[in-house]
Amino acid sequence: MTVKFTINGVPVEAEQGESVIEVARRYGFEIPSLCHHHAVTPYGACRVCLVEITKGGRKKMTTCCNYEVQEGIEVITDNEDIHRNRATVLELLLAEAPKADAIVKLAAEYGVTHSRYALPEGSEPTEERDGCILCGLCVRVCEEVVEVSALSFNARGDKRNVGGPYMDTPQNCIACGACAWACPTNCIGFEEKDGMRILKKWNRELPLEYTEAGQPLAPRFQLRHFIEKANLPKDFYKKGGPR
Ligand code: SF4
Ligand code: SF4
Ligand code: FES
Secondary structure: OEEEEEEOOEEEEEEOOOEHHHHHHHOOOOOOOOOOOOOOOOOOOOOOOEEEEEEOOEEEEEEOOOOEOOOOOEEEOOOHHHHHHHHHHHHHHHHHOOOOHHHHHHHHHOOOOOOOOOOOOOOOOOOOOOOOOOOOHHHHHHHHHOOOOOOEEEOOHHHOEEEOHHHOOOOOOOOOOHHHHHOOOOOOOOEEEOOEEEEHHHOEEEEEEEOOOOOEEEEHHHHHHHHHHHOOOOOOOOOOOOO
């Protein structure tokens, strides 16, 4: 069913079930986002996608990555209030991830170059403040795209974090690296060394499979996962170099 509403006064059309952010972007309106990816369920964690929505004469500020389109709503994607609120959100995020390029850059666009909530200069990152903004993108990608559900949120309050169950090494992890690619603060990352793919944040190391020419192909468990999912022949990826 088609839903009609306006964005910044421009009449737009969307399919029922679409989110405001997806429709706004399709029509060329810019809205910042950090925890949103069209391939996974919205979570509304980072709050930088704040917009103003008027419905039935009532105006409210809300995140729009997790706001479904509705007939007749009026969406405003930027004004002084929205700008100020996004700047505050970015100041908080900057304190959590002061070295994350995406956040530093976005914060600067909103005039935020320093955070009042930052750790004192010279402090070492802690387990809880290692650049993770708890956006949950890694958890959702692992569950909904990779379909192994190796990650989850753990603990509460100040201690809340992401990782394997009870912060142990995620035993289901196939070291595919999708979480690292998706992470907006780049705080997961991985390296390949001595025939292994290493994801330090998850304390996970898995052996790589090689091409016949000796080039690293992918972690062995990841290839097995693909073979299973796509119902491919067991020898689909030929073994090559070091084991
Ligand atoms: S690397 Fe591991 S934790 Fe990350 S998405 Fe892949 S399976 Fe999940
Ligand atoms: S590790 Fe990255 S993707 Fe996962 S919750 Fe933290 S910031 Fe988000
Ligand atoms: S992009 Fe909407 S809350 Fe993060």
